[in-house]
Amino acid sequence: MADLIDGKARAAALRAELKKDVAALIETSGVTPGLTVVLVGEDPASQVYVRNKAKSTTEVGMRSDEHRLPSDTTEAELLALVDRLNTDTSVNGILVQLPLPAHIDSAKVLAAINPAKDVDGFHVVNAGKLAVGERALVPCTPLGCLMMLQDSLGDMSGANAVVVGRSNIVGKPMAQLLLQESCTVTIAHSRTRDIESVCRGADILVAAVGRPEMVRGDWVREGATVIDVGINRIPGENGKSRLVGDVAFDEAAARARAITPVPGGVGPMTIACLLYNTVAATRAQLNLT
Ligand code: NDP
Numbered sequence: 001m002a003d004l005i006d007g008k009a010r011a012a013a014l015r016a017e018l019k020k021d022v023a024a025l026i027e028t029s030g031v032t033p034g035l036t037v038v039l040v041g042e043d044p045a046s047q048v049y050v051r052n053k054a055k056s057t058t059e060v061g062m063r064s065d066e067h068r069l070p071s072d073t074t075e076a077e078l079l080a081l082v083d084r085l086n087t088d089t090s091v092n093g094i095l096v097q098l099p100l101p102a103h104i105d106s107a108k109v110l111a112a113i114n115p116a117k118d119v120d121g122f123h124v125v126n127a128g129k130l131a132v133g134e135r136a137l138v139p140c141t142p143l144g145c146l147m148m149l150q151d152s153l154g155d156m157s158g159a160n161a162v163v164v165g166r167s168n169i170v171g172k173p174m175a176q177l178l179l180q181e182s183c184t185v186t187i188a189h190s191r192t193r194d195i196e197s198v199c200r201g202a203d204i205l206v207a208a209v210g211r212p213e214m215v216r217g218d219w220v221r222e223g224a225t226v227i228d229v230g231i232n233r234i235p236g237e238n239g240k241s242r243l244v245g246d247v248a249f250d251e252a253a254a255r256a257r258a259i260t261p262v263p264g265g266v267g268p269m270t271i272a273c274l275l276y277n278t279v280a281a282t283r284a285q286l287n288l289t
Contacts (some may be wrong), residue, residue: 001257003270005148018275022061034063035093041071046097048250056271075104086114093119093278101255119277142174144269145227152258155184164188165208217251219235226259229266
């Protein structure tokens with residue numbers, strides 16, 4: 001049976017480290033790192049995320065600001081707010097919560113964020129820096145996955161890594177990070193032929209698909225390390241729903257050497273890495289190494 005990679009515990013340890021870093025930063029520079037989250041509309045899931053982000057931010061000693069805008073906010077109004085935050089020196093990190101209402105072009109808004117304050121790591125400048133191996137703000141979910149893999153495996157060089165999913169926020173940056181670790185990386189997606197056997201070749205298998213339990217046990221090589229990014233709500237017992245990942249956990253755990261659970265794996269690391277990025281952005285803005 002696989003070892004459990006405990007994202008909850010790893011995230012708690014990272015937050016404890018960040019709390020010390022923030023205190024030291026305040027002591028030496030007088031600057032309290034500040035994260036500003038912009039939420040447009042009433043999407044219930046986004047409201048929960050934003051609340052959790054604010055709570056985690058203040059718990060490590062950083063400043064948390066929120067701008068909650070009505071769903072009929074125009075693109076021009078949102079861009080004007082981003083522009084103000086870009087030039088406000090008390091704002092170190094800017095996060096525009098997605099999804100945005102349909103009448104707003106998300107790509108245009110993300111492109112308007114100052115890359116130095118882009119703590120989500122979605123700006124093309126940060127994506128480009130990651131691709132060429134320069135210091136970048138890296139998207140939080142793949143960064144959290146990388147930290148867990150480093151803890152679990154140490155040196156990954158030469159390992160066969162398969163990332164299922166090629167989104168800009170998870171799949172592609174995850175593949176870049178694994179390449180930087182000198183893995184041999186394959187990116188699989190909806191057009192991949194014989195995806196089962198591609199996955200069976202993986203020493204490291206990262207599933208970021210959004211399809212409940214798609215990766216079955218017999219897709220997993222004996223002794224592989226499995227990171228399950230998926231968060232899917234499916235009908236459970238007694239009319240209640242439950243969360244499952246993109247990997248059939250019990251089947252995969254019977255073959256893997258280590259695996260992340262859902263919930264309690266990648267999810268908690270994502271918010272902790274947002275705080276990590278905010279501290280990193282603040283340090284870079286202050287020209288501290
Ligand atoms: P996207 O929908 O943007 O991307 C999904 C990817 O999966 C696409 O590249 C798509 O391929 C691929 N895919 C879809 N169906 C198949 C299939 N049948 N076989 C192979 N590949 C397939 O999703 P995200 O990357 O944003 O998120 C992925 C999952 O991770 C979701 O469950 C999401 O909820 C979760 N997530 C979790 C986070 C966390 O904090 N734990 C944070 C972010 C996401 P193609 O490009 O060919 O269409």
